Amino acid sequence: MATAMHNSRLPPFTAALLHPRYLFNWLGLGLLWLLVTLLPWRAQMALGRGLGRLSMKALKSRVKVARRNLELALPELDESARERTLKANFESVGCAIFETGMAWFWPHWRMKAITRMEGTEHVDAAVARGQGMLLLSAHFLTLELNARQFGLYRPGVGVYRPNTNPVLEYAQVQGRCRSNKYLVDRLNIKGMLKALRQGDALWYAPDHDYGSHASVFVPFFAVEEAATITGTATLARVKKTVTLPCFTLREKDGYRLLIQAPIADFPVGDDMADAIASNQVIEAAIRLAPEQYMWLHRRFKTTPKGVPYRY
Known part of the structure; x- marks a missing residue:
C-alpha cells in the first residue's frame, strides 16, 4: 500500500516553506492536527457543526449562493425546508474542516475504524479484468475523506x-497521498489518460461549473440547462476502463464509502447523452444527503445564450 513515507512523487520539504510569511499557515495546520488527533470523532463533529452555524454570519455571500442553489435545484422544497437544509449544509461545512484534518493526518487504523465500505466487489471485478477505474465522484463536503x-x-x-500557497500545497499533496499513489493536475489530461491505461483508479469529480468551454447544457436537478463538462466521457472511453460512481456519506457513527456498480452503456459517444447520464448518477447520490453537498459554489452560473444570469 502506498503511503506518504514511501511515495517518491511527493513534493520535497524545502527551507523556503519556513519563511516567516507562512507562519500562520503552519500554525493553522498545527492546530488542526492537534484537534483531530486529540479530540474524539463525535466531539469534532459537534464542534464542526457549531463552527458551521457561526460561519453563516461571517460568510453571508456564500449563504446567499447556497440558498439560491437550493432554490434552483430543489424547487419542490418549501421555504422552511430549504432553510433547514441550508442550516444543515453550513453545519456540514464546519464538519468538513475537521474531516480534512482526519483525511490528511489520521493513521490508517483510525480511519478504518470509522469507515464502512460498500460495493468493493465492483473494484475487485475491475482488478480481476485488468481494467482502469474512473471513479466518478462529486464535490461533497466529505470529498477529502472519499x-x-x-x-x-x-x-x-x-x-x-494545485494550491498557489506552497505550504498548503505541500500539506494537501502529503495528506491526499497518505493512502494513494499520486495526484494529477486537473488540466493534465494526458496524465489522467496514462493512469487509466495503466489500470489505476482515477478519482474524478466533474460536477462544478467550469464555464462553457468543453461543456454542454443538460439537466442537473431542476435546472434544465446546466453547464456540464464532457471530460467524463472522454476519460471513460479509454480502452479497458470502467466507470464506478464513488461517494462518501457522513452517518451517525462514521462514514459510508459507497462504490456503485459500473454505469451501464457508458459512454455512448454522444456528448449530451453521456453528460446527462453522469449528471443523473451524481444527482441521485446528492439526494441521499443533500445537506452534505458543496452548495456554496455557483454551480449554475454559466448560462446558454439568451438565458439570464441565475445569481
Missing part, C-alpha cells in the same frame, strides 16, 4: 487543483 478511504482499499490517483 479519496483517502478508497485508497485504504486500493491506492489510486487523484485529480486536483
Whole structure:
C-alpha cells in the first residue's frame, strides 16, 4: 500500500516553506492536527457543526449562493425546508474542516475504524479484468475523506487543483497521498489518460461549473440547462476502463464509502447523452444527503445564450 513515507512523487520539504510569511499557515495546520488527533470523532463533529452555524454570519455571500442553489435545484422544497437544509449544509461545512484534518493526518487504523465500505466487489471485478477505474465522484463536503478511504482499499490517483500557497500545497499533496499513489493536475489530461491505461483508479469529480468551454447544457436537478463538462466521457472511453460512481456519506457513527456498480452503456459517444447520464448518477447520490453537498459554489452560473444570469 502506498503511503506518504514511501511515495517518491511527493513534493520535497524545502527551507523556503519556513519563511516567516507562512507562519500562520503552519500554525493553522498545527492546530488542526492537534484537534483531530486529540479530540474524539463525535466531539469534532459537534464542534464542526457549531463552527458551521457561526460561519453563516461571517460568510453571508456564500449563504446567499447556497440558498439560491437550493432554490434552483430543489424547487419542490418549501421555504422552511430549504432553510433547514441550508442550516444543515453550513453545519456540514464546519464538519468538513475537521474531516480534512482526519483525511490528511489520521493513521490508517483510525480511519478504518470509522469507515464502512460498500460495493468493493465492483473494484475487485475491475482488478480481476485488468481494467482502469474512473471513479466518478462529486464535490461533497466529505470529498477529502472519499479519496483517502478508497485508497485504504486500493491506492489510486487523484485529480486536483494545485494550491498557489506552497505550504498548503505541500500539506494537501502529503495528506491526499497518505493512502494513494499520486495526484494529477486537473488540466493534465494526458496524465489522467496514462493512469487509466495503466489500470489505476482515477478519482474524478466533474460536477462544478467550469464555464462553457468543453461543456454542454443538460439537466442537473431542476435546472434544465446546466453547464456540464464532457471530460467524463472522454476519460471513460479509454480502452479497458470502467466507470464506478464513488461517494462518501457522513452517518451517525462514521462514514459510508459507497462504490456503485459500473454505469451501464457508458459512454455512448454522444456528448449530451453521456453528460446527462453522469449528471443523473451524481444527482441521485446528492439526494441521499443533500445537506452534505458543496452548495456554496455557483454551480449554475454559466448560462446558454439568451438565458439570464441565475445569481
